[in-house]
Amino acid sequence: MIEHLVLFRCKETCNEETKSKIVSEARALKKNIPELLYISAGINWSERGDGFELALVGRFQDKATLDIYQNHPAHQAFVNEWVKPHIEKVIAIDYFIE
DSSP, rough: EEEEEEEEHHHHHOOOOHHHHHHHHHHHHEEEEETTTTEEEEEEOTTTTTTTTTEEEEESHEEEEEEHHHOOOOHHHIIEEEEEOOOOOOOEEEEOOO
């Protein structure tokens, strides 16, 4: 299995309401993308985040299903409607889990 970890640094114009909406839209991806086995998303409350305010964790069976997710129209819509307008930096890490 693959764990997909994404950290988001918001633009200065991104308010708390928008952050909450980004989180809820990220969680909603599960409804439209069957290859997404698990998703968790939230707003960081820790001071250790180095400016990254939002996080997302997704779980996939293998690289092929992660690729399907990345290219899925629902994921692309999320990126275009929520990430690009409100996020200034993204860090994504993918790793194998047992």
